[in-house]
Amino acid sequence: MNRLEREFGDEIEFFVLNVDLVEARRYMDAYAIRSRSTYVLLDGAGEEVMRWSGPLDESLVAAELANFLENGE
Structure with a gap:
């Protein structure tokens, strides 16, 4: 994850x-995070895009992050 944070x-x-x-x-409940090693990409409105x-x-x-930034998908 550190590499991704440096890159993006x-x-x-x-x-x-x-x-x-x-x-x-409250965040775990809001984003259905049930375990460690769960990663969630949210858009600017706080909506889940990928997991x-x-x-x-x-x-x-x-x-996938590069594609999201380029295309919003």
Whole structure:
């Protein structure tokens, strides 16, 4: 994830959610996050665009983020 943040950090805001904290519960509920290693891409209105769970293939996600930035999809 650090590589993705370095590559796309000027265009995409990255947040880390600590699922062990009580304060995180409202975000976990709002975005149906049930486990660690869950990644959610939200558009500017806070709507979910994409979701990944489990081990992250950074090359695949980088391609999807680039496509989203270029095409909005």
